[in-house]
Amino acid sequence: MKSPISNVLSRLHKVKRTGADKWQALCPAHDDRRPSLSIREAEDGKVLLKCWTGCEVAEIVDALGLGLVDLFPDDRRSLSNHCTGPMRRPFDYREALQGISHEATVARLIVAAINRGDKIDPESLNRLAQAEQRIDAALRAVGGVQ
CATH class of the missing domain: 1.20.5 (Single alpha-helices involved in coiled-coils or other helix-helix interfaces)
Structure with a gap:
């Protein structure tokens, strides 16, 4: 089974590495002419997506033929099984x-x-x-x- 980041990157166009665990690509949720989608793999393996023109993450994953759950590694898909409570990303x-x-x-x-x-x-x-x-x-x- 592919990792979440490999699964996402393989479905995007004009992917360019911009740093360690960071990429840019065309956003599949709108008619993107220049890459406006930032992709990052977090330390825990989850995939973070940010479209700088305003597309919502749900729109992006839907356009990729994926679900939100596909942004998380298998061991993080059901947080209720891990008693960790809601995932909350620290403000950066x-x-x-x-x-x-x-x-x-x-x-x-x-x-x-x-x-x-x-x-x-x-x-x-x-x-x-x-x-x-x-x-x-x-x-x-x-x-x-x-």
Whole structure:
């Protein structure tokens, strides 16, 4: 039987290793032209997925023909058998800052195009608004904005 990470990676397109136990790929849940899906294998073998355009994990695994349970190693699929209670990932400020940095870069690129006098399509304007919303949400999540 394949490991969860092998199972997920084998179903993705344009997979690129970005670090130890980290990859990027095209998100299968939307019409992705540039890789926006971050994939990470946690120390306990579970697979973590993050689409930077906003797709939910359930949408991603469904598009892969998998279920959420397929993101976990066999020994972690039924937590009730292990008396561990609900799995909760510790909050990682680095990931929040990486997300804010990514959204700030998106905003900077769109604003630079506007400053150059480029015609901005509605999709880019919507993406700029989305970047602002995501930065605001990340700041609220870490307690930075009331």
